[in-house]
Amino acid sequence: MRLGKEDCIRYLLAAVAGSSLLALAGIVLFLFLEGLPLFSTHSPLDFLGGMLWYPTEDPGLFGIFPLLVASLAVTALSSLLAVPLGVMTAVYLNELAPPAARRIIKPFVELLAALPSVVLGFLGMVVVAPFLQDYLGAASGLNLLNAALVLAIMSVPTICSVSEDALHAVPRSLREASLALGATRWQTIYRVVVPAALSGIGTAVMLGMSRAIGETMVVLMVAGGAAMLPESLLDPVRPMPASIAAEMAETPFRSEHYHALFAIGIVLFLLTLAFNIVASRIAEKHRMAGSSGL
Template identity: 45%
Template structure:
């Protein structure tokens, strides 16, 4: 292949990739506009301040429907925070072990197992939460039902682990070997090198792993629908039954009458979740850029 033909081929593929990128942006923008359009239809009948601050979600009340998103929002944040508290230290420590301490043979065994964990359907993990994790929580804490925020947090942590471990392991593995050799030359052992040299150097990648894991937990539907009890009340702790935004949309969207206030309210809470997810990604990107500037 001569130079001109290769240049022509490169230009074709460059245009294809550009079109693909613009198409993705267009799809994302279309989703956002669709959510905003239907949300505006809801806010024509219901005040945004009441929607965000009211503590009652009871759209089925025919005499006085209530559309307060606050308990759903707090429940979503509570379950996600619990999942991250469990998944972040376990995921990063596992990634560090795989990258720095595990033998090649052990790596070839553990990595496929971790990746296969991501392939388990969410409905199967939710079923395990009902028959195993939930009864275990109820017995451990002496409560009647284990379908609560803690159950959802444990299951979401399990579902987030493959993403966090895989991305974090790649970030740790990408740290140049010269960093470790310099640390060893100064007399540091493997543990000191890991915590004072390798992990700080891999921090941008670790932040990216955490953000991806958080996004996985925020957007999960079936698991939290099955395992958290689906009670649209303001939660007082992890042992209370909760109802997340995603579970609310999944339960109610199939039965709500078309183009009613309740119908548009579901688009409004979907728009809130979209904005939260976008904000998490932007904050993560900002944190990564700040960390890179100081390295």
């Protein structure tokens, strides 16, 4: 009787996991079916390397190079801001913070992850944008720097949480051995603990970058919406998710423009997949290193 129940539970869990895989496969299949027809009339090189995005022209111009550069620039700049902040917060919470401070700070960090992206986008529009215009002389507060700042705030909770888990997994014996050899607490942190958790921290960085490059609402609201190559941090840009969100509702069904937006989705999917594969490799390396250490 007990074995029968265990078999039922195992089959049920397998079915749930399988349904998740089927849903993902269906989404990917639909994405490729709707996006690949564009390449029957436009070459992939023209699509990826083209400088002009004018879908309403006849014939339409579907060059996403400025959109691709904008997505990568926003992701890179937001990562430069979010990675040090997230990692240092994780180090403080796991290694230095007293219990009372940890009980206060950690829920607030996790609360950032629960904030809807539209709320952060609204804050970027009404708070950050006027600041950039008034104090940095930007022609428009909706620009690359604004989008990077807001995306950095969104990425910090992910980077902090995963990095903290990696730091917490470092054996206590390594800390005690370092202190016993005469190292200070700070030397133990940056010469022993952080290097031992580096693979897990790398996973946190990759996941944070995946969150930033796939974000839609924030870049739609605060990036400026200009499909051109940025020459400075204060120039408006239009990342790929913003183009999809802004234009899909007004696109004729099964038109070239429609297929071009799905082709952008394919590019985004491949970029996000690459980040996740790198994160998975780093996590696997971390687990193997931990096993060998044991």
